[in-house]
Amino acid sequence: MTGRFGRGRAGIVGMLVGLGALVAPPTGAAAAGEPPPLPATAGRCVGPSPVTVRETPWALRLLAPQAGWPLTRGAGVVVAVVDTGVSAAAPALAGAVRPGADVTGGRADSDCAGRGTALAGLVAARPTGGGPTGIAPDAEILPVRITDGNRRISPARLAAGIRLATTAGADVILVAAGVTTATPDLADAVRAAVARDILVVAAVTDRGGENGGDPPVGYPAGFPAVLAVNAVGVGGAAGPVAADAGTDLAAPGAGLGIAPSGSGHYRIGGAAVAAAYVAGVAALVRAYHPGLSQAEVRARLERTAIPGGGSPREVGAGTLDAYAAVAALAPRQGDPPVPVAAGPVVVPAAPGPSRAARVAGLTVLGAFVVTLLVAAATLTRRGSRRPG
Template identity: 45%
Template sequence: MRQRVRARAVRLLAWTTLLAALPVPVVVAAPAAAAPTTRCTTPSQKLLPEVPWTHERLKPQRVWPLTKGEGVLVAVIDTGVDAAVPQLAGKVRRGVDVVNRAGAADDDCYGHGTFVAGVIAARPASGTGMVGLAPGATIMPIRQANGPSDGTASTLARSIRAAVDAGASVINVSASTFFPSEELRLAVEYAAGRDVLLVAAASNEAQQGNPVAYPAAYPQVLAVGSVGPDGRRSEFSEVGSYLDLMAPGVDVVSLSRGGVGHLVDSGTSYATPFVAATAALVRSYHPKLTAVQVKRRLELTADHPGTTLPDQQMGWGVVNPYQAVTTILPEEHTRVPAVGPQPPLNPVAQSAAETSAREAAFEFSLTAVVLAGLIGLVGYLIPRGTRRGWRSIGELEEEPKPQSRRGRGRPSDRDRRGRFG
């Protein structure tokens, strides 16, 4: 009996070890119901002429006179980015291919990364109202997956480190894993320690158990959920205490891979780049702010819901690009001087200080005595002068003295009033 129990324990330990060694899957967070395929998607050639509702909601044109995100490098950790798309031409660097461990990432078979990059930095084009929220920013593509299901927590962690090492100041992660990973956690800390703001999707499984999504759930990360045109949380958008901000994630218009046209799709993957683009606008206009300060600024300037903040359904509210850039936050300009121990005085300096203190005390006392004397003298002279009518003693001696109380020499009450009036 004992031998059979021991044999089962050995087999269980072996299976546990094997499972622990398997890679943790990463799910591309959008589309909300992505097809499990890595085949290249069909390019779109159809331009959508109207201004998308997302831009009507966020009104980025209000902030563009101040900044369009110039000088900011935004890493898009995804399926690559098609640099040949006209609205991204010249704005995409070669990047790093982590999942295939070779080559660049400026092409995109699946199209997810190109869509995300378009939300961030697509330049304006004739015949369409679709444009990136930060069209002055530059994109650094980091390929961590070829499609919606072949990435792992390990490739995601290595992609974050690659983005930091490439010089990105904002990282967009429109993917998630539902298992905490030490390697991923350390990569997030690596980014935070180098003043890089990491923006990640909260994922789309709210109706499938609402599992905790990583890296969004790590405290250093800005976690983003989705709202629709009505301003309410999308049904698929996950909730939780780690949720920071919301952004449009329903019927989002962006770029297609391999063509000149546009696509429309939904998911927290496509809400996330609106927040990453807003962070790029802030980092461009306020270059001295730290990543922590940028994250806080985006939270404080959001369109807050009428609930206790942060709300588990809506976080701090819907991102507001104009307020994020233009609001003056006193906490960013208040600096408390450091108070350290004062250096000890040497005996000579201490003696001089004590002497100066005694001299100052003596001068103060002398001044007080003189002032008291002057005040007393003035108090003595004014009543006497008043009674004499401010005449000299000689004038008083020359004035005839009254013969009696009723004599003519006594001045009348009218004379007294006139003299003192």
């Protein structure tokens, strides 16, 4: 099994520290038809994007969440996004965003920075007739704002945010931005969430190294109880990581985030994006396997991962396999990945039968087959008793 056994090795990972790490690297003016990177200018709120993307982005072609949607789309699962808030005005999240809470008081269903909204869209964006859909398009979003007026976070704010998400009844907590100090208060907040059977998914630090060196260990991803996630790119390259940071899972680190308003998209990237994809798949697993504990959900995500994470195998962490995580009958480390054909993301016109309906149908079918077998055996016995 992958996971903390990989600690101490240089690896496939890094965790987001600060607002800028979510934004795609600057590439100059956006090409015609290409969405711009998510703005990170303090003091101004992010507005609508001028570009709406219709094509399926690389990350969703790789993850192919639509393969599992006939089984589940995440209904009934609450994913807390502990970040800058989430805009309930975003059309792709209409009806999906709870009021949430700010650590200083009030609601968190608005988002001046745009980062929390972009991540929430990767998790649960609804189909809007165009543009990418989230991994779990029937899941609910619980926004928790932990940033101050300058869009900074602190260990105290982060701990308070995790506690708010815990008491509000989240099933999965997504932490996109971390800190470099492992305070007792933050550790206690994570322990309380795990004790409430909540899966905590956090991005590893993928920025902030001094003099161009490896980034520092980030928290809460650095805590063993947290599922630590790093990004991989199209070519399989992963971000740098501190030698003792460790990682548990990798996922695509590029995406198209929805804007706080309007139907346009921004380019986003980094370990925070990868963690959002993992949180979305965790929502699918929790919806389809409601009897699994958070530890069992985490193990399922790790054990169904594609080995190697696109990097040398000694790294340990695998790359997220969305379909296998949901549908594998008995996942175990070393199983080959389930092949899924990548294609356009299309939401079924109507959801498939519920899990209870499928079970009932199989029960009736089984009873019918047993009846046929008994009748056949009776006829065989009668025929054998006839005189020759």
